[in-house]
Every structure is written in structure tokens, then in C-alpha cells.
Amino acid sequence: MAEFVSYSGEKLLPEYEYIRQKKLCSDEEIREIIKQRERMHFKTSKPSRTVNDFVEYIKFESSLLKRIKARESLSGPSRLQSSMANNIKNIYKIGLSYYPEKLKFWLEYIKFLKLQGYHFEVPGTYEKMLKFHGDKPYVWVEAAVFEYDEAHDIDRVKSIFFRGLQRHPDDIEMHFEFFKIMLFETSKMSTELTLQNNTQSEQSIGLERVEIIYKNAKKKITDIEYYIQVLATTELYPFTKGLQKMIISDMMSQFPLCEKIWHIFAQRELKGFSFSNLDKPDEEANIASQLSSEDQKDNARSLISFARSSAPGFEKKTLKQRIKCCVTMYRSAVREIKTEAMWNYYLNAMLELNQDLSTQKNYKREKLGSALKAAHEANFMSEYFYDLYIDLLKEDKVGPWDYLIEIMNSAVERYPQSIKLWEHLTTFYTIKDDATMVEESFRKAKDKLGSSSAKLYKILLQYYQTKPDCYDRLDSIYNEVCKETAEDFLNFRVDYLEYTALVKEDFELTRKLYDELTLLSPAVLTLHETMAYLESTQLKPNIARWRKCYENATNLFGKSSIQIWLNYLRFERDHGNPKQLTILFERAKQSLDAELVVNFVSDYQLFITGLI
Template identity: 30%
Template sequence: MAEFVEKRCEDMIPELEQMERIKLFDKNEIRGIAKKRKEYEYKIQRHTKCKEDYLRYIQYEMDLLKLVRQRRDKLGIGQKKSDIDYAIANKVNQLYTQAIHKFQDDVRFWIAYMKFCKHMRFHSSTSRMIGRMLQVHQDKPKCWHIAARWEIEENQNIQNARQYLLRGLHIHPDSRLLYADSFRLELDEALSKVGDSEMKDEKSDTVATGEDTMPDELKRANVIYLQAFKRIKDIKFIIELLDITKEYKNTEKLQNKIVSDMVQEYAHEPLMWDTMAKRELKGLVQPSSTMEVDSSEQSSLRDRISLCNEVYQTAVKKIKTEEMWSLYIECILEINHDTGSLPNFKKKLLRNALSQAHQAKKLREKYYLQWINMLNNEKKDENTQKKLLEVLTWATEALPNSVNLWQARLRYHVILGEDDNVATVFAKATKILREKALPLWRMKLLHVQAKSPEKTEEVFQAAMQGEPAIARDMKPTYVEWLVLTKNIQTARQVYDNLCLQPPSCLELHKKMAAMELMQPEISLKNARRPHEMATLQFGKSHTDVWMDYINFEMNHGDPKRVAEIHRRAVKSLDSSLAEKFVTQFSLLKAKAENSMESTVSTS
């Protein structure tokens, strides 16, 4: 192996000498390049081959080639390209070839090599490699897709691309990717054969004579579509094919065919109705007698929106699901984004859709919230406020487990200053939501602090006696409030009690530790207590409680205690975390030592 590597390295010497001679690199840089190449050569010649070694070597050579080109541009050096640039490119080409031979099962190498060949314009190499790739990976539709795209984009050979796709579909008759590729290819080919005027003439002749045949130019695309429709029973894929046809002019006949088949085959699918409604909105041609709505030609925006709405109205009567209603409302919301035209008409349709979905018990939380937001943004009069309260009540009754809806309802009463209703809604919501009601407790707390500060203690006590999860999350806030409104002594007494009450709360200890450090005179005894409690309750599973304790002693307490805390941490933490803690401590110690050295040198 060593002899082979040495021979390879010797073969590279002329190339390196040329680099130095024309002053692309200096002597030290050349020595570094030679050393690096030698290391990589030994790695790829090992008995056990490793993919990563090839990938790293290839990346090194690509980076070297990039650097060579940058140096040429910067220094204005144009000579010896064949001896240097092309030699590096050929080296990468050889490495890819070797890697692909060694690791044929890894598609990444094939794809990366094709990208390289495209970049370097090694077209003949790629064409040979595509044939080999398909022999090895014919079981992967993605490879047939790649081969076809190469023929279309790089070789401009439509016939070869078509053959690859047809062979791929023969092996993978249910591949959506290959059907979509073939369909797009045939549409591209159809519209490249004839001009727009000829296609229009064909279309007008067909309509005039009442023939239901597909234009000749679209027959290949139609055959691909029919096969796809037969093999793949999925409305999403058929809609994808329909969307592809919309990218091309003069495909109305094919679009009508797809739409007609969708209506017949997928009348039970919400997405089919959604697609049909949006086609009405865009004014796209619809096949006659496919929908149970008036499909006479209309051109105005109002007419298109009305026809779109009619399709949805028909749909929700046939398909009484939450998904169907959601698609309907989503489209009407999108229509309402444009407020420049017909704003009142659009809002009316949205209000009706939301109200009907609520009555059908199919309205999702997000749409209740949008309905509420819409009413909040309207002119504040008695009727609007009445309607807003009605919708809020409907929403919380329809979806009683929604925290967001209860928040919106509670906020409504808080803004209006209706204290009795605030209390009633809060009591009802917390009873239903239980441990999920924390946002409502926080809202109630802010409301009481603003309106009746003397009742704040009462709210905290109620929270402490409520759901364990609520009590746990409110503890830090309670301690902080005591420090800010009363004194640290009161907070310490309450903390001593709360920290022993289950469930344990890590944030409580952190908050109390922070409060102690905010005092004008820090009491080390009291400041240590939160750290001691945190390590006792969370010392097995949290490295940060030990690091916080160590930081406290180093910065505010007694640094001599650090060794003992370190020993306790290593003993207490789970084995997987103990190693992490040791690393964190080492970094902290090194940082402290560097800081001390810097201070001394400055002095």
C-alpha cells in the first residue's frame, strides 16, 4: 500500500511544482498541500474503505480548486490551467469514480458526482454514469427522475428523457414522481410543436363541431394522465396534475377532462370541492354539468365570488365534516384579505360561513378566534358588543377545553370592567380547565393587582390551594411579589413553607436565590438555602443547580466550599449527567483562572 501511495504522490509533484513556479502558492503552502494529499491517499488505500474518507478527500480537492481560481483572479495569473486546474478536476473525477465503484449502494455519491460533472461540464462522463446508476438503482424512482431531468436540462434530448421515464414507470407503475415528470414533459413537448394560434384554432374547431376528442398535441399528455388516474387513487395527486396543466396555455380541454373525472370519482373528498370552488373564484373554465350550481359564464369579481361560495355551500351539505367547513372558511378568509373591493359583501359571506359552521358544530378553535378578532376590530357599538359576547359564549360552550377561547372571553369582561362577570367566568373556566388554567390565573392576578391590590394575597392563596400544577407554577411569582410589596423576611418564611410542599418547583428556588442577591446586604446563610434545597430536590437530574451553587460560592460566598459541592454533585448526579457536569465545571474553572491571570497582568 505504501508503495502505491508514494507513486501517486510522486505523480502529483509536477502539478505542485507548476503551482509554485507561477506563484499561485508559496513553498510552505505547497508543502502543506502535499502533506494533506498524502494523508488522504493513505486513508483511501486502507484495507477497510470508509465513505467519509472519500467525501473529505473530494471536498479538500474541490476547495483547493476553488482557491486556485480565486488566486488566479486576484493575481491575474492565466497560464498552466491544463496542468493545474484540469488536473485537480480530473483528480476529483477519479475519486468520485472510485467511490461509486466501492459504494454503489449509496445514491448520494451518484447524485453528488452528477452535480460535479454538471459544474465542470463533463457531459460525456455523466451520460455513462447515468446508465450505470440505473443498472444499480433501478428500484429507486428518484434515480429515473434524475436521469430524465439530466437529459432535458443538460442534453436537451426529450426523446431520451421520455424513454427513461417510460422505463421507470414500467418498473414503478405507482410512482407519483415519474407520472408528474412524464405529464409535464408531454405538455412541454405538445406546446413546443405548434404555435398558440394553431392550438386556438384547434380548440375553436373542436368546440364548434361539438367533438369531445382531445387535440392531437395533448394526446400523449392525456394518455399519461389516464394511466396515473387509473393507478393512483389519491385526490391530492390528481389536483397536482391539474395544477400542472394550469401552467400551460391552451390546455382547457385537458383540464376539463381532469375536472370531470375528479367530480365523478372523488365527490366524497373535501379537497375536490375545494378545488372546484377555487376554480370558480379564478374564473377558470369548468366542464358543463359537473357541479350542482349555476355554472353560466360570469366575469365580474362579485359573480366569481358568488359562484365560489355556491360550490362550498353545496359541498358542506354533502360532506358534513370539520375539514370541509375549514376549507370553506379558509378560502373566504383569503378572499377577505383584499379589502380594496367589495369589503362589505366579502365580510357578509365570512360572517355567514362562520355562523353556519358554528351551528353545524364544525367550527375549529382558530376560526372562533378569528371571528372574535374580526368583531373586536369592528366599530364598537351596542350591537357589535352584544354579538361579540354571543360569539364568545358560543365558542367556550362549543370548545370548553380551549384555553385561548376562555382567555378571550375573560379579557372581554376585564376590558369592560365587569368584575362580577370576571369572577363568574373565571370560576367556570378554572373548574373546566383545571391544570391548564395557568394563563387565566395570571390574567386574574394582573386584573386584581390593577383594580383591587388588597385582594392580591387572596388570589395567590387560592392558587396555592388549587390544582398542584397551578400551585407549582405560581410559587415563584408569589415569592417575588412578597419581596417587592412586603419584605424579604416575609418572603423567606413563605419560601421555607412552599419549598417543602409538593410538587417541587425548580423555578421557586432560582427565584428566591435571585431575590436574596438583590438585597443591600447579602445574608450568606439565607442565600445558600435556595441552592441547598435545589440540589436536594433536583440534584440527581439537573447539572445546572450544582453549577449555580458553585457560581454563587465563587462570586458571593466561600470559594473553599466549591470542592465539597463538586464532590457531592458527582456523587448525586446520574452517571450520564455526572460526566457533563465535570466538563462544565472544568470550563468554568479554566475561565476563572484566565480571568484571574488577566487581572494580574493588567495590574
Template identity: 25%
Template structure:
């Protein structure tokens, strides 16, 4: 190992001597560089090799290169021999190459080398690195795209870029990303040629493109699209994903027609197709429209949406998706319509909502949107009627039941019971919370409120039990003080095992609060019982419980200071090892603060 390290260091001497003679680094600094490189070399040669060692060496050389460039500029040192000028950069490349021989499968390492080569402008090295990386990672579409982009944009070599993407597609024929980027690149190439011709004002040479007319009409991109849909069949979203790319370029109407005709012919009833067809005339508008033009386009769009709905036939699922798309467009028109046409857009949207609802074609999400729209317009009575229709169509829908309850002013309790019967028990917490809030706001009798809390506690759902238990305790304290709270939590603690930690915390908090506000002489006794029960369940995982118990004995009137030592010993014994250090540090801080106060 020592011989290899010595040989590697000797090969660096000419470059280091020139850096010293040019004044960029002093003799002592050169010695330090040699020493640091020697240390790195020994680490790189040890077994097993570690990627972190290579990255540390690379990072050091990068910092060294930054320092060299800064000093050269500051000192005005003229450019030296090529080897000295690029010696550090070449060493970084060498370190990356050595690392990649050891860790060929590490894609992140390849990308780091690629990024470094880009920053340095080493295009030849970058081409070689891409080639080696793709040989190791041929199934990574993003890497093929990155390599092709480099050839196209940096090397100005469309043939190589096209060849790379074609090779990537032979390896990954089902990669949607590769097909879309290949399509985009062909359009970019054609667009650049068109712009170059426009600037130069000359025709394209025959040798540049064999079929210039076809080339300029985006024939290459058209062929890519055909190949893509042949390889990835019956995927409507994939075919439609070509449209946003096409719309980025001018003079692509024929290509747009090809895509629209293809999806309409292949998927004649699909909602996404008809949404795309209906929205087509709104895409790429450069000039503002008059009200008359806007109204005409809106009528044409409505007709297309209605045709799509008719094409869906008796398939209820498809019909509902068509209506969702139409209603979404109606909402967009309300948001984007000029002020002179906004009222008309609102009427259109409400008419569409009503028609879809009456025909049974309104989805759960759109029912909720319908209700919210009516509330926004101040039509609360209509919103209540719609929410009733919604819960009839989707009886297990929690959002629709909450909307219905929110718009209800009478027989709320009866409606809440109905909602609890219909909605999945595991999702009923919002209904219980709504019911409790309504009861508290409307000053219902205490017995009825207490009965309501007990109903939530006994629901059999953990989330409802925890939330209702905590609120029950807080309400009990607010209406009956610590004694009523004590009766409530004793009942609660016997309801469910294990008792949730949050419930213990709330019981302890309210007992301590009662002790501070108006002690009845029994609070310390009950607090100790609570802490002991809580620690029996959670003593190994919650240092805060131990600290709270110790603090109570230390600081509260009537506390037993002699118990503190035993509690500390038990805590150290029972807590998980990873929690003991935290407990000890917090205990020491608390104990010192207590001593200062004393």
C-alpha cells in the same frame, strides 16, 4: 501501503511537471503539493477508512484547482495539454469514486459528487454518477427526479429523462413526488415544442412526434395523470395537487377539465373538491375585473359552495368542513375586494358566520375567528354573545373561554370558575393568569386576591403551581414587604415536593432585595436556610446556587467569609463533573472582583 502510495504519486508527476514548467506553480510549491498528497494518500489507505479523510483530500484539491485557475488567468498562461489542464479535476473525481466504493450507502456523498460534476460541467461523468447512485439508492424519489431533470434540461434528451422517471416509478409506484414531477416534465416538453413551433413558424415534422395533434393537446400529461390516479387511489389531495402544476401552463383547459371532472366524480361530497370547483374561475385571471364581473363571479362561487354543502347531506363533520372552506373564501374576498365592494363582502362574511353558527356548523377555530372579526369591527357586545355561544358549543375550548372572559365585564370570578371546571386542568394556566390580572387591575380586596393565589397554587397542576407561586411572592412583597413574603414562601415550600428551582430563585431574590432595601436583621439567616434547602435539591446541577451563596457570604454585611472555603469544597464535591470547570472559572472571577473591591 508504501508501494501503492509511491505508485499513485508517480502517476501524477507528468501533470505536476507541466504545471511547473508553465509557471503556474514553483518548484517548492510542487514539492509541497507532493508532500500534502502523500500524507492524504497514507490516510486514505489506512483501515478502517474514514469518510472525513476523503473529504479533506477533496477539499484540498478543490482549493488547489481554484489557485491554479486564478494564477493561469493572472499570468496569462496559455492552455496546456489536456492531462495537465484537467489533472486536478480528474483527481477529485478519482477521490470521490474511491470514497463511494467505501461508502456506497452515503447519499450525501453521492450528492456532493453530483454537485461537483455540475459545477465543472462534466456531463458525461455526471450521467455515469447518476446511474451508479440510482443503482445504490433506487428508493429515493428525489434522486430519480434530479437525474431526469439533468437529462431533460442539460442534455436536452427527453427520451432519457422520460425513461428515468418511468424506471423510478416502477421502483416507487406510490411516490407522489415522482408522479407530479413526471406530469410537470411532460407539460414542459409540450410547452417547449409549442414555443419552438411558434418561433419558427413551421409545422412539426412527422418524425418528431408521431401524433402531433394529440401531443400538442397535452395527451402525454393526460396519460401520466391517469396512470398516477390508478396507482394512488382515493387520495383527493394527491389528485388536486396536479392542478397548481397545470395552471402554470397555457392552453391546458382540457387537462384542467379532466382533473376537475375526475375529482368531482370520484369524491362527490368531499369539501376540498368543492372548494377547488368554487375557486376555479378565480384562477389564472390575467386582466382586472369590473365590479359587475366581480359580483357575478362571487354569486357563482357562492352557489357552488352552497351546492357542496347540500351534497354533504347529514354528515355533520363534512358539512362543517364545507362551511370552513366557504368562510375562508369569504375572508379572502374581504381582504382582496376592491374598496367599492368591501362593505358587501363584509356583510356576506358576517351573514355566513351567523348562518353557520345558528345551524351548529361552525367549527371551534371559526368561532374564534368570528369573535375576532366582531371585535375588529368594534362590535364588542355582539362578540360577547358569540363567545357565549362558542363556549356552549365547545365547552372545553380554552381559546373560546379566554375570548369570552376578555369580553366579559361582570361576574368575572364566577365565569372563571366555570371555565376552570370545563377546560382540561393541564391547560388552565391562561385562565388563572387572566383571573389574577383582572383582580389586580380592579383593586379587589387583598384577602380575596391572596385566596385566589392560594387556589392556583393548590390546583394540582405543575405549571399553574409554579406560575402562581412566583406571582404570589411578588404580590406579597409589593403589599407587605419581606415579612409577608417570608410567610408566603414558607407556606409554599411546604406545599409541593420537590420544590421547583424557579421558586427557590424567586424566594432568594426577594430575600436579597429585602436585605438591601430594609434589613430586619433576620434576612441573612433566612437566606442561608433558603440556599441550604435549594442546594439539597439542586446542588448537583446548578452552579449558580453555589455562587450566589458564596457571593452573599463574601459581599453582604454580616456575611461569614470563613464559610466560603467550605462552600467551595462542597460545590466541587457535589456538582456534576461537566459543571465543575464552569463553576471554578466563575468562582475565580468573582473572587478576584471581590479582592479588587476590598
């Protein structure tokens, strides 16, 4: 405590003198700084202190340091800034001596040390931190990575990882980071044959150590993600061919029917990393013996056999060759692993391949089309991929129309609740102008979709609107759809009204239709607004009919909408009877919800003065 008192008292006097001499702060600001420091020093000194008191103190000092830096505007830290940073470091140290169990406080301290350039103190701080928080694997990883990146002390890095793995022998991240660092270190070693009678290079010795790290890890780890990570890392280094084969062999041995690893293997083919023959001739038997059912064993043997018989590994291939190898791998996988997940990997890979059509466009499109066709035939096509396949068939006109119709019918049969797939089928028949099939597909869709069939009604209406001799059928469809009560259908009433007024050009019939639609439930505000607009477009507007639209709107929606009352008032002022304004104003106040009345009165005053 005496040390802390000294720090907060005498050692700060030169800072204040420097600040005053350099005119970095006014005398009043300096007095405020002293006051705040004394207050926070007192809080962190008393027995009832908390870690938050230290956090507050550090925040104040950090803010002050930032202010001083801005005012000095120097290229590097001044003597004052270094002193203030040192003050903050001491507050951290004292705080951590009281609260070493606070992990977040340790992490903030290390972040501060890195930011202020105290890199030489970070390793020691990590070591102290590990005494209290060694139960957390990521702390070991952070310590080792910093040691490697900043101190470049590989012996200390290995020491940290060895100690960390003793406490956390099955931690994936720690095993992987150790593997990755040691592999990178190996990549920098000499490849000259200078060791053991010129039979080995430094790099080959280093690679043997990496293989030992990997072998130790696989004894503890059963998570496939670890193997995926280390395999992806080895791909960055051309000298790891043997290690890659070892990892691949282990993956096939431990996860022979896992969809993800065969997806990884296929993607490797696309990148140019072909399989090499497995070293062990009895590999198939070893792998198959670990599976329970005969079908699983047969499938595994088939896949491993395919992998072993692939083209020699690591050959230079053209893009087309790589695509072909990739597709072959996927086809073998989906043939033996009959799951939706495996097919999705295959289809998504082909789809991704088609995102760039700057090269091998036709070949890529062909592979996507054949994959989709195969998935359809195997009954593993998702709704999403049916949608995509139908678009592809339409765009490329692959095969006769009969095949497209077959695909669309199969799609809606398998996914009868899919609005998008029914749209494809019905729209196709409208384009072909086959009224019989349009009606048939629409009825089937409506039976399956029920209240979700609004988009299909829209397609049907648009089709018949292009035919001048189909007024009766249009009226029939509109009468049917206007009776629907789901929200998606309500705007059809407005469409029917506009169609009658603008296409049939019979305004008396439009008014009659409006009166009928007004009786339907639920009420639709836009119906009344649209009819009011249509009434306003007449050469000699019928004021009574026009007013009726506003009456209907206010009766049905006047409780919750200020705007419809303002519209009604504007109508009476400009076209109707201005004497009704006061009466309408009182009606509105009585009708509106209480919380809306004040705003309405305010808007009415603006309305009266002509501001709105």
C-alpha cells in the same frame, strides 16, 4: 490497473512542472502533493481498497484544484485546472468500475460532471447508472429532466420515461414529470392550422399526446395528489381547457366526497377558473353508483349538480365575483360533506383571503364573519376559530353584545379546557364592569381548569385592584391563590407581598404576611429576595428583619445557589456585621453541593478583594 498506474505517474509530471514554473506552490508543497497522491494511489490500488479510499482521494484532488484556482485567479480554467479536473473524473470512473452498486458515488460523480462542465458525458453516465440502479424511480426522473433541460432531446426524454414507466408503472413522480415536460413542449408548438387539411395545429396534436399520457397514468394511479398536481400544471396553459375539464371530471368521479378536491375546486374559482358543464349527461349516475350508502350518493349527486350548473368556465371575473364563486363552492361543499376537515378548509381559505385587505376589505371581512358564524351553527368550529371569531366580533362589533356573549358561552361549553376562551369570557365581563358575572365566569373557569387557572386569577385580581373599596375581596383572592402549589401560581405570593407593602402601605402587616407566606410549600426564592429589597427601602431599616430574609433564603436554597450566599455576604459587609463574613463563608462551604464549592471559593476571593 496499468491505465491507473500510468495516470498516477507519468501523466502527472507535466502538472508538477507547470505548478513549479508558475510558482503556484513551493517546492515543499509540491513534495507534499506528490507524497499524498502516491499514498492514496497505493490505497486505491491494493486489493483491500474500499470506496472510502476513492472518496478520500477525490476530496484531496478537489481541495487541491480549489487551491490552484484561487492562486491562478483566471477568468476561465487553465490547462492545469482542466488536467486536474480530468484526473478527478478518471478516479471516479475507476472507483465506479469497482463499486457500481454505490448509488451515492454515482450521484456525486454526476454532480461533479455538471459542476465542471462535462455536460456531454452526463447522459451516458445516467445510462450506465440506470443499469445498476434502475430500480429507483427518481433516478429515471433525474436522467430525463437533465436530458430535457440540457440536451433538449425530446426523443431521448420520451425514451427514458417509457423505459422507466415500464419498470415503475405506478410511480407518481415519473408520470407527473413526463406529463409536465410534454405539456411544456406542447406550449411551444405552433397554433396555425397547417396539418390534416388545415383542421389541426401542431399544438392540438401535441395536446392529444399529452392527454394520452394522462389517460395512461390514471389507469395506474389512484393517489389524489397526482390529479391535484396535473390540474395545477394545466392552469398555467390557456390552451388546456378541455384537458382541465377531463381531469376535473375524473377527480369528481374517483373522489366525489374528498374534502381536498372540493377545496381545490373552490380555490380555482378564486383564481378565476370556473367549472364548465361536464360533457357526459349521465355523470352524476356514474359517480353515485360507485358509492356505498344512499346518503353518500345523494351528497355526491348534489355536489356534481352544483358543479355542472356553475357559471361557464374560464370567464373573466372581477375579484368580488371570484370571491363570491369561491364562497358558493365552499358553502355547497360543507353542506354536503359534513366533516371538520371540510369546514377547516373553508375557514382557513376565508382567513387567508383576509390577509390582504387592500381591496374589497368589507366584503372579505363579511365573508369571513359569515363563514365563522355558519361553522358555529353547524357545530364544526375549532377552538382556534372560536378565538378568532370572538376577536373579530369584538373588533368589528358585529351584532349586539348578546350575540358575542352567546358565542363565548358556546365556546367554553364546547372547549371547557381552553384557557384562552375562558380569558375572553372573564375579561369581557371585567370590561363591562359586571362584578357578578366576573365572579361567576371565574368560578366556572376554575372548576374546569383546576391547576391551569393561574391566568384567570390574574384577570380577577387586576379587576379588583382597580376598585379601592374591595380590599377584603382582594385579600380573600390572594389568600386563596397563594395556597396553590402549581408552579404557575407561586409568583402570586410575591405579588401579594408587594401589594400589601406598596398599596396598603402597612409595613408591619407586610412583615406579618411575609412570615406567613414563608411557611407555605413549596418555597419561592423571589419571595425572600423581594422582602429583602422591601426591607432595604425603609428609612430606618430593621437589620434583624432584613437579615432574616437572607437566613430564610440560604436555609431553603443554600444548597444549590452560590449567588444567594454572595448576596448574604454583601449584606453583612455593607449593612450588617462584617465580623460574620468568615462564619458565613464556612457555613456556605458546608451547605453548598460539593461540585459548587470550588466556584464559590473563587467567587469569595473576588468578593473579598472588592471585584464583585
